[in-house]
Amino acid sequence: MPELPEVETTCRGLQKHMAGTVIQQVLLSRSNLRKPVPDNLGSILSGKKVDQVKRRGKYILIFLEEQYVLLIHLGMSGRIIHAPQAIPRDRHDHFCWQINNGGWFHFRDPRRFGLIDLLKKIEIDDYVLFKNLGPEPLDDTFTNKFLGQILQKRDTPIKTLLLNQQIIAGIGNIYACESLFYAGISPLRPAKSLDKNEVNILRDMIRQTLNKAIAAGGSSARDYIQPNGEMGLFQHQWVVYDQEGKACKRLSCTGTIKRSMQAGRSTFYCPCCQQ
Ligand SMILES: [Zn+2]
Missing domain, CATH: 3.20.190.10 (MutM-like, N-terminal)
Structure with a gap:
């Protein structure tokens, strides 16, 4: 999607x-x-x-x-x-x-x-689709403090929470998995278990990952192409998404990318370096 x-x-x-x-x-x-x-x-x-x-x-x-x-x-x-x-x-x-x-x-x-x-x-x-939509993760209002407040009382696994459009708008399965990998945070952890430093890193990694993907024209996973007819290229930069069984790309990590199901969606992560 x-x-x-x-x-x-x-x-x-x-x-x-x-x-x-x-x-x-x-x-x-x-x-x-x-x-x-x-x-x-x-x-x-x-x-x-x-x-x-x-x-x-x-x-x-x-x-x-x-x-x-x-x-x-x-x-x-x-x-x-x-x-x-x-x-x-x-x-x-x-x-x-x-x-x-x-x-x-x-x-x-x-x-x-x-x-x-x-x-x-x-x-x-x-409008019915917008009145409950969460904030834009690339806006200046998406601060460390804001994200920390959202996460602090929630038992939901962090990855499932990132997919909730009422919490943050626009993040789907690909960019939730990729951002959590770069932040070194396990997708299985309860949202409220993230400490202040981890919240700050996650916020930065969400924004960096989204910006890198935009610069690459998005990910052409199945049907998506850019309006000019060119493929997006970010799928070549995926580190965990759709990489089940492959070696972790983090230097010094000897882990293997695993897939598990969360709220009916596939989650891809490295159990070795995402804690
Ligand atoms: Zn790893």
Whole structure:
């Protein structure tokens, strides 16, 4: 599933190619994905100028002139492809739009867990998907003190907690596993067992890992690609995620990467150097 770095990479690609342009044509081949697509999508989008594209958690927000925001969630397998001119439509291209320089964008989602919605700018904070969403880990407000306060009373294993979007927005399985490895913290530990120093290290490693992944264009694990059609490259830098049975990459560690299940998700870690 695309996580914060993949969605951020997608947003940057859309911002680069869409900001300041006008949406001219909208093609919709399904009336529903995970949820019904708004009936008025085509009429609202057509003729509207795009102001900017931003990310919130794992959601793409395309701000239009006047009052509307187009929201896209990539779901499990979604991606957005940009082409400078018309390209053939794939059978999984459920939503395509053209801008006034002739460029096309195709939202491709084979598993159809994605989401398309329209909301008004004034409704964003109260929107059902955002009102309980946790803070952005790359914002300045995500401080050591803030993370420490979140963790201090919770018995939940730290890795499971990092996946909770109401606690922190945007982190999924890949970046939770990778950040905990770099912090040297076992994913199995109760969140409240982390001391102050460990909280500080974890916060730094979350931010470093996310920033490194964004710089690499995200991780192209299965379906995800960048809007320019290039693969993300961060999967080549994974140290624990999907590395079960391989030797630990930490210098001086002789451990082997293990996989275990936590809250129904695979956790990858080194039992030797993650304490
Ligand atoms: Zn190790």
